[in-house]
Amino acid sequence: MTAPPAEAPAAPPPDVDDPLAGAPHERQPGVAGALREVALGLIGPLLAILTALIVGALIIVFTDPTTLEAWGSFFSAPGTALADSWDLIATSYRALFDSSLGSQRALARTLVQSTPLILVGLSVALAFKAGMFNIGGAGQLIVGAMAAAWIGITFDLPQVVHLPLALVAGVIGGAVWGGIVGFLKARTGAHEVITSIMLNFVALRLLDYALSTDTFRRPGRSDPISPEMPASVRLPEPIDSFRVHLGFLLALLVAWGAWWLLQRTTIGFRMRAVGANPHAARYAGMGVAATTVLSMGIAGGLAGLGGTTILLGSTPRLTGGFFASVGFDAIALALLGRASPIGVVGAGLLFGALQAGSTGMQAQTSTPIDIIFVIQALIILFVAAPAIVRTVWRVKETRLGAGQRFSAGWGAQ
Amino acid sequence: MRVELRGITKRFPGVVANEDVNLVVEPGQVHALLGENGAGKSTLMNVLFGLYRQTEGEVLLDGVPTSFSSPADAIDAGIGMVHQHFMLVPVFTVAENVMLGVEPTSAPGVLDRDAARRRVLELSARHGLDVDPDAMVEDLPVGVQQRVEILKALYREADCLILDEPTAVLTPSEIDDMLGIIRRLADEGRSVIFISHKLREVRAIADTITILRRGRVVDTTTPDESDEQELATAMVGRDVQLVVDRSAASPTDVVLQVSDLRVRDERDQLAVADVSFDVRAGEIVAIAGVQGNGQSELVSAIVGLRRPTAGRVELDGADVTGANPARMVELGVAHVPEDRQRDGLISSFPVSDNLVLNLTGRSPYSRGIRMDRRAIRENAERLVQDFDIRTSSIDAAVGTLSGGNQQKVIVGREMSHTERLLVLSQPTRGLDVGSIQYIHHRIVEARDQGLAVLLNSSELDEVLALADRVIVMYRGGVIGEVSGDEATRDSVGMLMAGARA
Numbered sequence: 006m007t008a009p010p011a012e013a014p015a016a017p018p019p020d021v022d023d024p025l026a027g028a029p030h031e032r033q034p035g036v037a038g039a040l041r042e043v044a045l046g047l048i049g050p051l052l053a054i055l056t057a058l059i060v061g062a063l064i065i066v067f068t069d070p071t072t073l074e075a076w077g078s079f080f081s082a083p084g085t086a087l088a089d090s091w092d093l094i095a096t097s098y099r100a101l102f103d104s105s106l107g108s109q110r111a112l113a114r115t116l117v118q119s120t121p122l123i124l125v126g127l128s129v130a131l132a133f134k135a136g137m138f139n140i141g142g143a144g145q146l147i148v149g150a151m152a153a154a155w156i157g158i159t160f161d162l163p164q165v166v167h168l169p170l171a172l173v174a175g176v177i178g179g180a181v182w183g184g185i186v187g188f189l190k191a192r193t194g195a196h197e198v199i200t201s202i203m204l205n206f207v208a209l210r211l212l213d214y215a216l217s218t219d220t221f222r223r224p225g226r227s228d229p230i231s232p233e234m235p236a237s238v239r240l241p242e243p244i245d246s247f248r249v250h251l252g253f254l255l256a257l258l259v260a261w262g263a264w265w266l267l268q269r270t271t272i273g274f275r276m277r278a279v280g281a282n283p284h285a286a287r288y289a290g291m292g293v294a295a296t297t298v299l300s301m302g303i304a305g306g307l308a309g310l311g312g313t314t315i316l317l318g319s320t321p322r323l324t325g326g327f328f329a330s331v332g333f334d335a336i337a338l339a340l341l342g343r344a345s346p347i348g349v350v351g352a353g354l355l356f357g358a359l360q361a362g363s364t365g366m367q368a369q370t371s372t373p374i375d376i377i378f379v380i381q382a383l384i385i386l387f388v389a390a391p392a393i394v395r396t397v398w399r400v401k402e403t404r405l406g407a408g409q410r411f412s413a414g415w416g417a418q
Numbered sequence: 419m420r421v422e423l424r425g426i427t428k429r430f431p432g433v434v435a436n437e438d439v440n441l442v443v444e445p446g447q448v449h450a451l452l453g454e455n456g457a458g459k460s461t462l463m464n465v466l467f468g469l470y471r472q473t474e475g476e477v478l479l480d481g482v483p484t485s486f487s488s489p490a491d492a493i494d495a496g497i498g499m500v501h502q503h504f505m506l507v508p509v510f511t512v513a514e515n516v517m518l519g520v521e522p523t524s525a526p527g528v529l530d531r532d533a534a535r536r537r538v539l540e541l542s543a544r545h546g547l548d549v550d551p552d553a554m555v556e557d558l559p560v561g562v563q564q565r566v567e568i569l570k571a572l573y574r575e576a577d578c579l580i581l582d583e584p585t586a587v588l589t590p591s592e593i594d595d596m597l598g599i600i601r602r603l604a605d606e607g608r609s610v611i612f613i614s615h616k617l618r619e620v621r622a623i624a625d626t627i628t629i630l631r632r633g634r635v636v637d638t639t640t641p642d643e644s645d646e647q648e649l650a651t652a653m654v655g656r657d658v659q660l661v662v663d664r665s666a667a668s669p670t671d672v673v674l675q676v677s678d679l680r681v682r683d684e685r686d687q688l689a690v691a692d693v694s695f696d697v698r699a700g701e702i703v704a705i706a707g708v709q710g711n712g713q714s715e716l717v718s719a720i721v722g723l724r725r726p727t728a729g730r731v732e733l734d735g736a737d738v739t740g741a742n743p744a745r746m747v748e749l750g751v752a753h754v755p756e757d758r759q760r761d762g763l764i765s766s767f768p769v770s771d772n773l774v775l776n777l778t779g780r781s782p783y784s785r786g787i788r789m790d791r792r793a794i795r796e797n798a799e800r801l802v803q804d805f806d807i808r809t810s811s812i813d814a815a816v817g818t819l820s821g822g823n824q825q826k827v828i829v830g831r832e833m834s835h836t837e838r839l840l841v842l843s844q845p846t847r848g849l850d851v852g853s854i855q856y857i858h859h860r861i862v863e864a865r866d867q868g869l870a871v872l873l874n875s876s877e878l879d880e881v882l883a884l885a886d887r888v889i890v891m892y893r894g895g896v897i898g899e900v901s902g903d904e905a906t907r908d909s910v911g912m913l914m915a916g917a918r919a
Contacts, residue, residue: 006458099505120602121601269788269789269791270784270788270789271778271779271787271789272787274771274777274778274789277767278764278767278775281764281765281766282760282763282764282765282766284757284760284761285760285761285762285763285764285775286764287723287743287761288723288743288753288755288761288762288776289743289744289775289776290722290743290744290747290776291744354464376536
């Protein structure tokens with residue numbers, strides 16, 4: 006009795022006709038309404054990013070030995086401490102900016118870096134719309150990349166056939182890996198978080214094993230590295246001076262496709278219905294089990310494609326542990342992008358830029374590369390716990406919250 | 419405790435939920451707060467219980483102006499509230515739930531369960547609540563869970579009890595018990611505020627009735643001074659007909675034939691035992707019965723949500739036993755589910771999508787896998803108009819609509835596609851008089867258009883108002899059938915209680 010009803014204080018008066026009439030978060034039809042929604046939806050993530058950059062700046066200052074020394078003599082020379090700190094932050098963030106967006110080469114690096122992040126992020130977002138938390142992006146992208154690598158190594162075909170074949174193989178590999186999770190959930194009720202985490206380990210070991218076989222190992226070598234992918238499966242870079250491969254364009258197309266699937270097709274409607282309310286979906290005659298398997302299959306396929314773009318793009322060799330971290334970054338950026346395809350593209354670009362810029366930052370200043378991961382983590386923290394950002398920036402509650410719903414959905418079914 | 423609300427006004431951005439409300443609840447009295455959904459009853463009580471702070475006006479307890487900043491303050495002051503949706507921990511026992519938040523301890527940090535148990539036993543004996551302190555809450559029927567909520571309030575020594583629609587979830591016999599309990603609580607000197615929109619109950623239990631409409635007090639009266647018709651008119655603000663206007667049925671062909679149906683429930687208990695009946699085109703057949711006598715399982719087996727273990731379901735002479743819900747929709751069967759929030763709607767989806775929830779796979783709403791947004795929007799515009807669904811827009815999330823309008827969304831959707839059989843489960847549960855009247859009218863209209871209508875309702879008034887034939891279920895079987903003309907509260911009520919006619 007001491008606990009008030011959860012919905013009562015936060016919700017608008019439940020006892021009033023049309024409580025949302027004219028409320029700021031009411032959906033409006035048309036382009037203007039859509040833009041308004043997007044703008045309102047951006048406030049939370051943008052404030053989270055800003056807050057993370059500020060906290061990140063403080064961490065940069067207080068982990069730098071020289072600057073710390075200056076702070077040690079703050080009372081004798083307060084100007085020096087402040088100036089040193091400012092200098093450090095400015096040069097670090099300037100270097101970060103320069104090496105991610107400051108030049109054509111830097112921009113290209115950012116776009117290439119963000120390609121798999123977007124694709125695997127879409128995988129997490131799509132599964133989430135269907136009511137599932139896909140922690141298995143890492144495993145799915147590895148299995149996808151393995152399937153693509155096998156096509157690349159085994160066959161000798163002209164590029165017009167070989168490249169599409171490798172991409173399709175990557176999608177299928179990931180789809181199978183994701184589909185297993187969906188199947189186990191639909192058949193036995195096994196929670197997808199558990200099974201997809203476990204399948205990550207299986208995929209990692211499978212990769213280790215594959216790299217010990219003659220099929221995947223370089224001829225005559227014993228170290229676990231595959232041969233380089235042949236040119237006929239490599240993603241081409243259409244513009245000579247701008248080193249971005251076709252995978253980036255593909256990722257944008259796939260993002261649009263994911264939006265179209267979710268919002269404009271009966272399949273997507275079913276996926277969202279099952280995700281939002283499986284009881285109602287069953288009542289409405291939708292096959293809940295089939296939709297679950299299909300959703301995880303599609304999600305796995307997207308992650309598999311993400312892994313394949315790494316293999317056929319920037320890093321044309323399979324190695325142990327192959328970019329598994331992308332699978333986890335993807336969870337974070339799907340959260341930042343509020344599980345919407347357009348949001349995932351934005352978040353993917355941001356993470357891509359941070360990661361592309363981090364090496365330059367470390368090279369040009371003494372600021373270590375790890376600070377980028379701290380900033381990434383902080384962004385996610387602030388998105389997941391909007392109350393913090395709300396308090397710091399004094400923003401109204403209704404404008405933030407979707408992120409919390411996402412992270413609060415963890416295992417909630 | 420004497421509770422007085424003086425000039426209470428509560429404004430939310432854009433809406434006035436309560437305006438200048440005056441209310442006095444005397445000790446030893448049951449004060450009924452009557453009003454439609456959206457009239458401002460719950461807001462007013464949330465002000466009294468400290469969940470909301472009033473914009474203007476004051477709360478006086480025994481003549482002393484008081485202000486609460488949280489429910490904890492209100493509880494300390496002796497106010498207890500039983501919410502419509504229970505606030506219980508399902509996996510805790512009754513005693514654990516009751517002591518939650520004010521746990522007695524034998525040493526610091528050590529729970530004194532025995533003390534709590536004793537207190538629960540003592541309280542439940544004193545007030546005739548009859549609750550086992552060691553029972554797990556999740557195992558208890560809804561009616562008993564509600565008593566646990568009341569126990570919680572009594573355990574905290576509430577002098578003023580607020581009961582928010584306490585009978586909405588109860589069966590007819592449970593309602594009688596509950597009214598008895600409420601009377602007793604008042605006789606012991608407590609003040610009781612009874613929120614409801616059910617006129618008969620209000621007249622049966624209340625000493626004073628305050629009627630709210632659009633956030634204002636429109637009348638304060640007593641049961642002796644006003645009959646149900648007057649109360650309904652005051653509540654709705656216009657003349658309402660409590661009796662459904664309908665002509666005699668002219669049934670034709672058999673549409674639904676159920677023979678020797680057996681259905682098991684989730685716990686694999688036999689819930690429906692060898693039930694046979696038919697429904698003809700142009701008639702309304704009601705399944706009456708105290709809730710939990712197999713009606714829900716029977717209906718879900720008919721519409722394809724549950725597979726019967728034996729027996730047949732035939733539609734227009736064709737065997738459809740065990741067909742899935744999608745197939746039944748194709749065959750012209752519509753179903754208004756019992757639990758609209760859970761089964762009937764996806765609350766985060768817009769009104770327009772909910773109006774085609776089970777129809778997206780068919781023309782004109784989709785071609786191939788591609789949905790036709792325009793057809794969906796046109797359908798929504800039409801149904802919102804036809805069924806008088808009050809929503810700010812067809813793009814508003816359906817969860818933002820009031821309960822009555824949510825139900826109209828479901829009824830509108832189902833009536834838009836049904837061609838042969840309309841199955842309705844508890845179609846007006848928890849709705850206000852205006853919406854009930856409207857939905858009843860549409861049901862009779864559907865019958866007159868030649869549909870076969872199967873109505874599953876535990877609301878006796880509804881059964882009597884609508885049915886051309888009444889089938890009464892008791893313990894999974896059909897205990898009797900009464901024609902609509904002969905059905906009375908007594909005849910059907912006796913059968914519901916298990917007495918053969």
